[in-house]
Amino acid sequence: MTQHLAELARPADATATAGARRTGDWWRDAVIYQVYPRSFADANGDGMGDLPGIRSRLPYLRDLGVDAVWLSPFYASPQADAGYDVSDYRRVDPMFGELADATGLIEDAHRLGLRIIVDLVPNHCSDQHEWFQQALREGPGSPLRKRFHFLPGKGENGELPPNDWESIFGGPAWTRVADGEWYLHLFAPEQPDFNWEHPAVQDEFRSILRFWLDLGVDGFRIDVAHGMVKAAGLPDIGGSDQLKLLGNDVMPFFDQDGVHEIYRDWRRVLDEYTGERIFVAEAWTPTVQRTANYVRPDELHQAFNFQYLGTSWDAEALREVVDLTLDSMRPVGAPATWVLSNHDVTRHATRFANPAGLGTQIRTPGDRELGLRRARAATLLMLGLPGSAYLYQGEELGLPDVTDLPDEVRQDPSFHRQSGQDGFRDGCRVPIPWSGTEAPYGFGPVAGGPSWLPQPASWAELSVEAQTGVPGSTLELYRSALAVRREQAALGAGDSVDWMDAQPGVLAFRRTAADGSSVVVTANTTGEPVRMAAPGRLLIGSGEVVVVDDETVLPADTTAWWAV
Template identity: 70%
Template sequence: MSKHSADRSQSATNSTLRHGWWRDAVIYQIYPRSFADSNADGMGDLEGIRARLGYLRDLGVDAVWLSPFYASPQADAGYDVADYRTVDPMFGSLRDADALVRRSHELGLRVIVDLVPNHSSDKHDWFRRALEEGPGSPMRERYWFRDGRGRDGELPPNDWESVFGGSAWSRVPDGQWYLHLFAAEQPDFNWEHPAVADEFRTVLRFWLDIGVDGFRVDVAHGLVKAHGLPDVGSTDQVSMLGNKPMPFFDQEGVHEIYRGWRRILEEYSGDRVLVAEAWTPSLERTALYVRPDEMHQAFNFQYLTTYWDAAELREIIDLSLGSMRPVGATTTWVLSNHDVTRHTTRYANPPGLGVQLRTAGEVELGFRRARAASLLMLALPGSAYVYQGEELGLPDVVDLPDEARQDPSFFRADGQEGFRDGCRVPLPWTVDGPSYGFGAGAGWLPQPSDWGKFSVQAQLGAPGSTLELYRTALRIRKEHPALGAGDSVQWLESPAGVLAFRRLAGPREAFVCTANTTGAPVRVPAEGEVLLTSDGSGIDVADGLAEIPADVTVWWTQR
């Protein structure tokens, strides 16, 4: 590259870093199966989403992210894709997808769609042909087919384990084995084959031409495998995921793929974005995915897995901001998603139990902490993701009967806990009805009998409700000049168990967030005018000191 070209490229990068919409966006994750059902079949769909977009505009989010709605046998809730250019009939049609994107844009909402490039469905045409054509065929080279070990090839090619439990290899009738880091119905693509890269470049352009504003990339850390597919040497690999280097995750070769994708997105107007789901051993490794010529955002899973504890939170906030600062990236905060127990329930339980739980814990305590944690997250510099129903204070449904569960990892031994269905139960929109307004009949997962009290109808306009807390917080976040994008906080002196930081908007205006993570009230300096409290209460101030109740976050403004 010439010096002139390099200077021009750097100038464009700096401009994007300063002005990119994603740097302070609040993005709402929609799990299509469970958002809204328009045709009474018990399954959420694209038309149901389109009809509810006004709710999201009024909530105050900037964009929506849709989990997969592509053609799929649904072995893993759509993350087993059979055709990347077709909408599964259970969700609607391409015409519905186009209408959803258009309506979102009319309402000022951007649309991010899920992309699943690590693996396909075993019903994908390529994989079906690979099975038919047999060993040595060109189509098998697009996946990881290998001969087995042992006298008769009866052992898997290596010791890799599936994230969902058991071996990561399955044997086909002709004796070869194929790799699947997740369910057996999800064979991994071989990204060393040029046809795979060509296919996904085409898929990107297909959806960009429809008008989507970006892609959340599923298993972004998994596309490239270590040369030779070496053994891990451990029989407890699932516990190592996200903590230790693994030969099938976070390999250096993934970054060249995303540099190529970034160039495609930059062919289009409107600041299209790439978002990495990358479970890495460290935030420094995560930062590599959001260098200026790669992706725009990467989920901060280290923050998601941090417990409601002031010292731990301060450490991870500092580490997060410090890791992203050298690459000029925004930090992307998240508390819940479709793969983990809702933080309302996680915080109701003791620390150290993981992110998939089957116990309700102390329900009221979890509810209180979740509201406080949400205000803390929305006060931090950067972008934030809100998982559907989080704004309603929904708990996880921990008592689903086993016969109702559909999470594939629930049915495999020694993998993820398999309790992801609990955070995927259909949303309640009304206080009563056969599915609390989700649809005209029962939803695909059973809803609790008290679901109506969490509904939009019950909370909309109700003082002190979680929905109104989120609506107010998102409005303040947009209006206050110190909130949104940034890469640092100014920590304030505070008692043990309390987080307090200031964010500056200029010499005469600032914002302060104070979070009491203890189980008792604390007295702290009053930091100005109270904007919002997570419990909806007033704050008692005397002699310049304010009493913050247990497990409460307070927003202040200083002028």
């Protein structure tokens, strides 16, 4: 008997399952979908995604089967770094709409059983922020300069930066202003770092938290959560490679122990509110054990597992990082938080299409068929692990990175600076296709209309419309997998896996629920099909799985779930 994806059961009413999980500690096994607002849906036809566009597509996300939606920044911003340079944390940027659109989006989502998580950017603001502009106007000695890191330079006339720190985007992490002082910016010059030792900064962000909590948001994803606190005296680093967000070097500007006092303070604010509100940390740390520090019981709730994101499609390496993650999170009582793609890294359909070891920003398309097959298998593996999982918009369509964008359309600030990040993040930010055969494929309201980054002609066949109801499509795989994950109590919950004996290159583990029901997950990471005893009844496979007389043929680069 051969079972195809189309034959695998979904609930008769898929929409009825949205929000159906338990409400207490909902975040422990939630599937959360990242929306990158400028690239999700454009309601007014200006080529830029917006909040009304997102509101119009919320039923799609409900039907997909996710529990919550995380929105990347939509605050007032000059857009020097795609909104991560915030000039006003309480105002919606006009390119995305108005504050009423944000409140309406939150209300609509709640009616549909979806929760809303918004981005918070506390490490830095925009150089157009009122505080920074006033600090510039008032000059050296201004009290407002103490809210940032303004320092005199080194050298005979202060012509050298205060220390040797480098910007993540390339070049020095210091910019000199007209009066001769320098200010710190770990990212672009348009993004001055706050001084988190200043009480006014602490007070301001407590107020910002309450502003959005009062409007009904269900949580915050904290940008550069490992930043904010700098080592005393801002010491020089020397010869270390400072430009790697994910590395083993200990940096005086990242992952300082003092940051945890901030999060304990914020947790007290969050706990003033009902409804299981949460914090999610974007914390790039040297080890998973250091990441676990951010999710201790009195701090944050989740922290992205970037070590897992950076792991190649290899059974031994994957098992090692899964064990390390679960072992690190268990002592602090936090769930693992798995992720494969986001707006800062090459989509996993393209990463897995290329040889291992190229990092998380890749410039070549690789083997598209191989990459998609592995990406589907990797997603099913991730969704079978205990804890929460994050999906990045468009991965449910199998979208690859766009690796051939012309230089003149790129907007990633690190692309335009020397020796920083690779600067190819635009490739994962291209607006997603919804329908039709002509760009912008339903992203905007008019066929042939604009999109802020150009979409490939091949994306017509990857649109939501083109894949809906098509057996074996990546969209239908995601819909089915999320439906099955809701139905099977053994999936998502818990904090451990029971590894089973398997052939080289194959992962096999059992998940068992409190009611005694079990699911076995098998993943073949090799390039060849493998034969194995069928662990149980096939629930779903990322590819065509053949079961004949209790023997299974698990194809190359394929994951399957089995009810036991």
